[in-house]
Amino acid sequence: MVGISELFETVSQLARIEIRITVSGIMLTLLLFGVFASAFNVQPVSSDWIWTRTIHIGADGSVYPSDAPISTFDNITYTLTDSIVGNIPHMSNAIVVERDNIVLDGAGYTVQGAEIYRSNGINLTGRSNVTIKNMIITEFFFGIWLEYSNNNTIVANNIISNFAGIRLWYSSNNSIVENIFTDDGLEAFYSYGNLLEDNLVNGKPIIYLEGVAGVKINATEPGQIILINCDNIQLENLNISHTVVGIELWNTTNTKIIGNNITSNPL
Numbered sequence: 385m386v387g388i389s390e391l392f393e394t395v396s397q398l399a400r401i402e403i404r405i406t407v408s409g410i411m412l413t414l415l416l417f418g419v420f421a422s423a424f425n426v427q428p429v430s431s432d433w434i435w436t437r438t439i440h441i442g443a444d445g446s447v448y449p450s451d452a453p454i455s456t457f458d459n460i461t462y463t464l465t466d467s468i469v470g471n472i473p474h475m476s477n478a479i480v481v482e483r484d485n486i487v488l489d490g491a492g493y494t495v496q497g498a499e500i501y502r503s504n505g506i507n508l509t510g511r512s513n514v515t516i517k518n519m520i521i522t523e524f525f526f527g528i529w530l531e532y533s534n535n536n537t538i539v540a541n542n543i544i545s546n547f548a549g550i551r552l553w554y555s556s557n558n559s560i561v562e563n564i565f566t567d568d569g570l571e572a573f574y575s576y577g578n579l580l581e582d583n584l585v586n587g588k589p590i591i592y593l594e595g596v597a598g599v600k601i602n603a604t605e606p607g608q609i610i611l612i613n614c615d616n617i618q619l620e621n622l623n624i625s626h627t628v629v630g631i632e633l634w635n636t637t638n639t640k641i642i643g644n645n646i647t648s649n650p651l
């Protein structure tokens with residue numbers, strides 16, 4: 385027969401065992417919580433900002449919508465802080481610039497469309513002295529649209545897989561420098577006095593001639609040729625493909641195009 389003292393000792397031992405198990409369980413829970421906390425303690429990865437409305441840089445310097453990934457401290461330099469991806473079928477413009485004398489710096493980020501007809505990545509209508517730089521622009525109908533826009537600079541952008549990478553429409557005296565086009569290129573309509581230097585399309589130079597006469601082009605391997613107000617130009621034995629228009633003649637006369645292979649250009 386078990387005495388009172390022995391029974392008390394047995395109960396005490398069971399209580400200690402139960403306490404030890406409970407404490408151990410708490411410690412295990414804390415340990416597992418620490419493991420999961422450690423696993424999820426990572427730096428946030430930049431996520432594309434899905435735009436459902438056109439982003440405006442207003443004439444007063446404001447950015448709308450206010451949560452758009454564009455920052456400015458002086459209303460002169462505007463910098464992308466994330467990529468902008470458009471997936472709304474009715475969107476026609478990603479970014480509309482309504483202010484002159486500014487810099488829009490892509491900071492290496494991407495502005496991506498949804499291959500919508502007549503959509504624009506960057507819309508410069510009626511603008512002057514705007515610089516667009518350091519941006520990847522892809523999958524729009526027009527990557528950068530300039531209409532009645534003069535004295536702007538487009539420099540060091542990657543412009544990829546748009547119908548036309550840049551369209552100049554009644555836009556003059558713009559500088560288009562050191563851009564890399566892939567599977568698109570440049571169009572110019574009623575546009576004069578523009579400067580194009582060191583631009584590539586599909587790894588080949590864009591040849592842009594304005595007011596030039598008596599030139600034969602066959603020594604280089606251009607990716608695209610644009611002739612404006614030219615005369616007596618001979619284009620011979622060239623291979624041009626996968627650009628918006630292989631050879632563009634605007635107010636150009638007496639041009640000879642001989643023995644060229646011009647394929648897979650939409651215009």
